[in-house]
Amino acid sequence: MAQSIVSILPEILMTIFGLLLIVIDVLAGEDRKSGVGYFGIAFVLLALIASIPPFNGFKIFGFNKMVVWDVYSYAFFLTFAFAYIMSTLGSVDYLKDRGINKGEYYVIMFFSIIGMMFMVSATDLSVFYLGLETMAISMYILAGYNKKELTSNEAGIKYFIMGAFSSGIFLYGLTYVFGYTGSTKYHIIAEFIRNNGVSHFSIIFGLILMFAGFAFKISAFPFHMWAPDVYSGAPTPVAGFMTVAPKAAAFGGMVRFLMVAGVPVVEKWQLFFAILAVLTMTYGNLVAIAQNNVKRMLAYSAISHAGYMLIGLVAANDIGYQAIALYTMIYAFMNIGAFTLLSVLKNKGIIDDERLESFAGLAKKHPLYSLAMLLFMFSLAGIPPLAGFIGKFYIFMAAIKAKIYWLAIIGVLNSAIACYYYMRVTVYMYFKEAEYDVEANLRPAAFIATFIASVVVLLLTVFPSLLINIVKSMIV
Amino acid sequence: MEMTLQHYLILSAILFGIGITGVLIRRNLIVMFMSLELMLNAVNINLAAYSKYLHTMTGQIFIVFVMCVAAAEAAVGLALIITLFRNKATINADEINSLRG
Amino acid sequence: MMGNILSILIFFPVVAALVIFALWRSGKATMWAAFVASVIEFILTMPLMWNFDKGTAAMQFVERYDWVKAWGISYYVGVDGISILMVFLTTLLTAISILASFKYIGKRQREFYIAMLILEAAIVGVFVALDFFLFYIFWEAMLIPMYLIIGVWGGKRRVYAAIKFFLYTLAGSVLMMLAIIALYFKHGQLTGEYTFDILKITAASAQYSLGFQTIVFLAFFLGFAIKVPMFPFHTWLPDAHVEAPTAGSVILAGVLLKMGTYGFLRFCLPITPIASIKFVPLVAILSVVAIIYGALVAMVQEDVKKLVAYSSVSHMGFVTLGIYALNQSGIEGGILQMFNHGIITGALFLLIGLIYERTHTRLIADYGGIAQKVPVYATIFAIFTFGSIGLPSMGAFIGEFLVLVGAFKAFSDYAIIAASGVIFAAVYMLWMYQRVFFQQFNSRWENIEDVNVREFIYLFPLIIIVFWVGVYPETFTSYMHESVKNLIEQINTVKIALK
Amino acid sequence: MLVGIILTVIKILIVITVLLLSVAYMTWAERKVIGHMQVRLGPTHVGWKGLLQPIADGLKLLMKEDIVPDMVDKPVYIIAPLLSLIPALSAFAVIPFADKFVIFGKEVQPYISDINIGLLYILALSSVGTYGIIMSGWASNSKYALLGSLRSSAQVISYETAMGLALVGPVLLAGSLSLRDITIAQKGLWFIVPQFVAFVIYLISAIAETNRAPFDLPEAETELVAGFHVEYSSMKFALFFLAEYANMYVVSAIATIVFLGGWNGPILPGFVWFVIKVLFIMFFYLWLRATLPRLRFDQLMSLGWKVLIPIALANVLITSIIVYIVR
Amino acid sequence: MSPYLPIALMLIISALIGVITISVGVIVRPNKPEKVKLSVYECGMPEFSDARKRYSVKFYIIAMLFVIFDVETVFLFPWAVAFDLVGIFGLVEMIIFIIILVFGYFYAWRKGALEWA
Incomplete structure (x- = not known):
């Protein structure tokens, strides 16, 4: 029993902190709500430090093998923590400017992390589902957070309908898996599948529906239709958060499920996800090229990044899931960095703030801003020596190790295509003349976020060992 | 007539199908939302049926969770619909189109 | 200090760039600071050249530190006879092109010089890296500053050129990345040691199966062929060269192209020897086509810069031809020709940039008879024109001669065709020279200025080197003898094994 | 099987007939008691x-013209009163009126059914009742009705939470949700003693649940003319009326079973004890109506949310800890 | 016989009683509709607007709070029933659960969700 408590120690800590955060929010003055965010960051850091797994290969199961605390979940916790810290810092000024700087924002984001942590540390589908919904419901609110703005409303509604729809489908599939195997616990499902295969209709049906629900969550190709609208409609810092953390959590949870429960039938789902990966990244990239709105472009690029991450899943080896973990960590920095920069951009011309034209000639007026954006763009494109490269490198390592060369080739070619639209931003910033009076006011919070992200993006390749050692010691 | 597992599964499949169809073809957000709840209830039927035929409590406990989630979803979903209505005075899904582009 | 000389060479420009970034804002200060930094960098290569042991093929000045232990990545650098000349060329040309940019670069000078210095660091890194991961990082890292240099300070179609350059090169190199990863796993499976160490992976090359070698070779080949650029992959080059600012063109033509051929030497031949031998005909054909095609296209160019750009395609064809002759003289000639081409084409771009600063046109038709107004300029231009043609007593002569000798030994028919490329070169270069400097004087250039002191200072070392190589090539070839011999031995053992 | 069904139907009919009669005479008693x-x-x-007054009232309602205003949403308008009535009546399905006894060698169960989640069933049904209210207000398309129904449902759901929490304590003690088991568990000690706080909370919530004075806001004649059923007349109105009084019986019965020991009691037979206790609580209702003034709506909501719920939560916590220590 | 069968019967019979009482009066009661009689009550005046307008958001908030709290209450029941089985672990868990609930409750309170003004 004590073991059970220990096994959810990180989550318990986070929950306590989350509750404290609520109290802080309630007590804080109306004009000092940003403090809630800062406290949230402090809490996340504390929890991060307190829940460091004591040694490699550490693994504690709890609640009759329903949850586990191990390096794997810790690695994903890192991603969530990074995402939280970055987007909180990035949000402060954005929210202040729009007069929606409420404490709930930070609290909800904080609680969404708890949901994600449960998704990743779940070894039982019911815990996974609860985590999923904790996360998803928080994200619905955040997507529609700017309630005065129509786009945000619509993003919230769309995300809600599609999200609930997808979790419904996921859940329905889950019931069949449960019904067929008689349990929701991963290891029992695994054993059952090992003994009986997956030839029975119910389990095929169930697994396919579960995969579809999962594909929805990560915005993989045929199930992506919500993503661009939601990402571009949601408040910009939230969009940054949404493209990273929930996706990471979905991957984290699903990989654990597949690597534990699905391992006896790897080949069966490998092809499914391989096709999904190809379609997802190709679609995301091709459509992103056509975008003139940077936020929307980043939204489509987020789809394509889901495609790259899927390669790690398809590889279905240790390097694969390590790569996914590392990729999401890095993605947290670069993508949220880009969205943070996007959120401080103010265009006084007739076009929207996030149009490509806003970036024209920005390098002259805001050299540091432009430099940071350049770094993020190239990092997203996966150009060394920036951090994004390490992530992609690891992903392709996984594919090569699994001997899925064709997928790796399609992947790298895609990442070359992707360069084009990331470069367009830099083209506008550096190569064009300013068309409108554009303001990019990086105040302390957003500046710190950008600074951290830039430093990480720049230096991660030089000092990647820390993160790599963490993911390297992950065991599903 | 003896009720077998299949009967429950078929019932839930029908319910689920109605739910999916509702979400996909209805354009009133409230109705879509209700269809979503229908999907969850189909899930509950499945869980209960399996739980009974497998003689395990897992499914029934799961139902409580699902209901709980459905409640939270309802709270959030309705709030979102209300905020949308305040800004746009419509709950027709087809008119939610300011994000095309 | 000598122990860390390579690291210093890599990181000194970065540090200098950071210092410049931190300390100065004005263009004048940054340009001088950058120049001083690049000169120091060049001076730093002197002890390297001096202390280099020419008697061995082993890597020298080796530094090795664990970097990412989990993946078997280390920070591992060293030079041998092949790469040391390239390092020398890089630092030399960078210093010169920075000096040449003083007037040419009118806007955002600080950023320009920072980009140049970082570019230099990355290129040096490419030539000295002995770890695949490190190599790949430098290989790609160089794209970003180059992209900016073309895109920000380039000509009218700079955006197009910059993107094209970037995407082309990237597309090739991403496949190379996959090949590197594949090698990593192959080596790991074969020896149990998972490492990105180039030398170790090379050492195990005998164990790689033909099929595997073919795949890896093709991936590498694509990446390097685009960089060189070899015939069907060359289309980015004219755009990039023409649109880039002078300094950019110089570095592009002088150094970046060499990265491709360096890649052939360092990776394709030793790591995938069997596949390399199998693909010799393909490479040879492509080289010959490049030589002829480049020359023919150069002939019809109206833009001087474009002409020189296409001549690069042609000249680099010689280099690849020489390398794939797979014998001592061919490879040595290739390396020497790499060096020469860097110097000569670099100088030609400098000269074109120099006159462009004054006339703001590069069309051959716009000039005419300016020799009378700018005699010194005309003389220097003539020197490099002859150099480019490959006149005896000039560097290129030695290089091309060695290449052709090697090629005759290996595949005489191609060599004959290739030799005609030399003649074509004479035709288009001399014709261009004639149209620009002689013929009817165009009165627009009445007040044109001759080469000034600064310009002379940066051109002079190049003149010296051109003659030096032409007269006493041993200074340079002596560096490479052992390394090339070693390489040839490796290939020969494979050849024998194949028979 | 068939015999069982027939017996059950007979039982149901008896229960409903008795119930309807009780309701009828409850109205008489109410007028009489309050009058006095x-x-x-x-x-x-x-x-x-x-x-005979209730009979006359009933006949009158039956004979009255049934006015269905033009603007109403007809199907909903008709379903609403049914939806109020059905849960109110159905709740009696699980209420044990007395202990099992044997007559003519056959075991008789003086209840319609004993399910192991009886209490949950009751709570669920009372939630369904809310739909009747809200639908009637909505369907009527009248401002008074709508507001009345909104208020009413807000009130009902507010107090339902407190009520549910208050019932957790006794369930903890009894260890079962079956109403029969709960009654049996009180053989020694009625739960009103250890769970007095819960009892008070339950009682208050129950009154609010049934929209009775002093919580009869939705029907506040002076403010809302008659609340959600202002547009109803004739038999449909009667159904609401019926449902309300039936609900009163339900909550009283639950109070009796859960807190007052159900049929347990000395000397007299169980059924009699049961009736006495229920009637006592019914009398308490009337007494309240006669003595207390009506609350304001905000007071009402505050009472529910800010007083009852925290106390009920605390009660659950304390009970559970004590129970743990004692056992 | 399943214990739920009587309950189903009870539901059916209750519904029947409702339907019968409504429909039986049709035979005996008069039916003389006229326009004024069929209009909605509005203090005797002709109605001047549709009733279905927007009303206080407070109602929604109460509804949401109810949904949340009621579902939480549902969790308490199984626990209460199985209290003897789950022991100290269950007790501690439920105390934590209630504490979390209380946090949410006080949050709602402080935010004014419980005020009706």
Whole structure:
């Protein structure tokens, strides 16, 4: 029993902190709500430090093998923590400017992390589902957070309908898996599948529906239709958060499920996800090229990044899931960095703030801003020596190790295509003349976020060992 | 007539199908939302049926969770619909189109 | 200090760039600071050249530190006879092109010089890296500053050129990345040691199966062929060269192209020897086509810069031809020709940039008879024109001669065709020279200025080197003898094994 | 099987008939008792001491013209009263009126069914009742009705939470949700003693649940003319009326079973004890109506949310800890 | 016989009683509709607007709070029933659960969700 408590120690800590955060929010003055965010960051850091797994290969199961605390979940916790810290810092000024700087924002984001942590540390589908919904419901609110703005409303509604729809489908599939195997616990499902295969209709049906629900969550190709609208409609810092953390959590949870429960039938789902990966990244990239709105472009690029991450899943080896973990960590920095920069951009011309034209000639007026954006763009494109490269490198390592060369080739070619639209931003910033009076006011919070992200993006390749050692010691 | 597992599964499949169809073809957000709840209830039927035929409590406990989630979803979903209505005075899904582009 | 000389060479420009970034804002200060930094960098290569042991093929000045232990990545650098000349060329040309940019670069000078210095660091890194991961990082890292240099300070179609350059090169190199990863796993499976160490992976090359070698070779080949650029992959080059600012063109033509051929030497031949031998005909054909095609296209160019750009395609064809002759003289000639081409084409771009600063046109038709107004300029231009043609007593002569000798030994028919490329070169270069400097004087250039002191200072070392190589090539070839011999031995053992 | 069904139907019919009669006479009793409390006489004319008054009322309602206003949403308008009535009546399905006894060698169960989640069933049904209210207000398409129904449902759901929490304590003690088990668990000690706080909370919530004074806001004649059923007339109105009084019986029965020991009691037979306890609580309702003024709506909501719920939560916590220590 | 069968019967019979009482009066009761009689009550005046307008958001908030709290209450029941089985672990868990609930409750309170003004 004590073991059970220990096994959810990180989550318990986070929950306590989350509750404290609520109290802080309630007590804080109306004009000092940003403090809630800062406290949230402090809490996340504390929890991060307190829940460091004591040694490699550490693994504690709890609640009759329903949850586990191990390096794997810790690695994903890192991603969530990074995402939280970055987007909180990035949000402060954005929210202040729009007069929606409420404490709930930070609290909800904080609680969404708890949901994600449960998704990743779940070894039982019911815990996974609860985590999923904790996360998803928080994200619905955040997507529609700017309630005065129509786009945000619509993003919230769309995300809600599609999200609930997808979790419904996921859940329905889950019931069949449960019904067929008689349990929701991963290891029992695994054993059952090992003994009986997956030839029975119910389990095929169930697994396919579960995969579809999962594909929805990560915005993989045929199930992506919500993503661009939601990402571009949601408040910009939230969009940054949404493209990273929930996706990471979905991957984290699903990989654990597949690597534990699905391992006896790897080949069966490998092809499914391989096709999904190809379609997802190709679609995301091709459509992103056509975008003139940077936020929307980043939204489509987020789809394509889901495609790259899927390669790690398809590889279905240790390097694969390590790569996914590392990729999401890095993605947290670069993508949220880009969205943070996007959120401080103010265009006084007739076009929207996030149009490509806003970036024209920005390098002259805001050299540091432009430099940071350049770094993020190239990092997203996966150009060394920036951090994004390490992530992609690891992903392709996984594919090569699994001997899925064709997928790796399609992947790298895609990442070359992707360069084009990331470069367009830099083209506008550096190569064009300013068309409108554009303001990019990086105040302390957003500046710190950008600074951290830039430093990480720049230096991660030089000092990647820390993160790599963490993911390297992950065991599903 | 003896009720077998299949009967429950078929019932839930029908319910689920109605739910999916509702979400996909209805354009009133409230109705879509209700269809979503229908999907969850189909899930509950499945869980209960399996739980009974497998003689395990897992499914029934799961139902409580699902209901709980459905409640939270309802709270959030309705709030979102209300905020949308305040800004746009419509709950027709087809008119939610300011994000095309 | 000598122990860390390579690291210093890599990181000194970065540090200098950071210092410049931190300390100065004005263009004048940054340009001088950058120049001083690049000169120091060049001076730093002197002890390297001096202390280099020419008697061995082993890597020298080796530094090795664990970097990412989990993946078997280390920070591992060293030079041998092949790469040391390239390092020398890089630092030399960078210093010169920075000096040449003083007037040419009118806007955002600080950023320009920072980009140049970082570019230099990355290129040096490419030539000295002995770890695949490190190599790949430098290989790609160089794209970003180059992209900016073309895109920000380039000509009218700079955006197009910059993107094209970037995407082309990237597309090739991403496949190379996959090949590197594949090698990593192959080596790991074969020896149990998972490492990105180039030398170790090379050492195990005998164990790689033909099929595997073919795949890896093709991936590498694509990446390097685009960089060189070899015939069907060359289309980015004219755009990039023409649109880039002078300094950019110089570095592009002088150094970046060499990265491709360096890649052939360092990776394709030793790591995938069997596949390399199998693909010799393909490479040879492509080289010959490049030589002829480049020359023919150069002939019809109206833009001087474009002409020189296409001549690069042609000249680099010689280099690849020489390398794939797979014998001592061919490879040595290739390396020497790499060096020469860097110097000569670099100088030609400098000269074109120099006159462009004054006339703001590069069309051959716009000039005419300016020799009378700018005699010194005309003389220097003539020197490099002859150099480019490959006149005896000039560097290129030695290089091309060695290449052709090697090629005759290996595949005489191609060599004959290739030799005609030399003649074509004479035709288009001399014709261009004639149209620009002689013929009817165009009165627009009445007040044109001759080469000034600064310009002379940066051109002079190049003149010296051109003659030096032409007269006493041993200074340079002596560096490479052992390394090339070693390489040839490796290939020969494979050849024998194949028979 | 068939015999069982027939027996059950008979039982149901008996229960419902008795219930309807009780409801009818409850209205009479209410008027009478309140009349006397207010030093009046109440109904006197129809029958002896007005005993036939409820019958007359019923007939009147039956004969009255059934006005269905133009603007209403017809199907909903008709379903609403049914939806109020059905849960109110159905709740009696699980209420044990007395212990099992044996007569003519056959075991008789003086209840319609004993399910192991009886209490949950009751709570669920009372939630369904809310739909009747809200639908009636909505369907009527009248401002008074709508507001009345909104208020009413807000009130009902507010107090339902407190009520549910209050019932957790007794369940903890009994260890079962079956109403029969809960009653049996009180053989020694009625739960009103250890769970007095819960009892009070339950009682208050129950009154609010049934929209009775002093919580009869939705029907506040002075403010909302008659609340959610202002547009209803004739038999449909009667159904609401019926449902309300049936609900009163339900909550009283639950209070009896959960807190007052159900049929447990000395000397007298179980059924009698049960009836006495229920009637006592019913009388308490009338007493309240006669004495207390109506609350304001905000007071009402505050009472529910800010007083009852925290106390109920605390009660659950304390009970559980004590139970753990004691066992 | 399943214990739920009587309950189903009870539901059916209750519904029947409702339907019968409504429909039986049709035979005996008069039916003389006229326009004024069929209009909605509005203090005797002709109605001047549709009733279905927007009303206080407070109602929604109460509804949401109810949904949340009621579902939480549902969790308490199984726990209460199985209290003897789950022991100290269950007790501690439920105390934590209630504490979390209380946090949410006080949050709602402080935010004014419980005020009706």
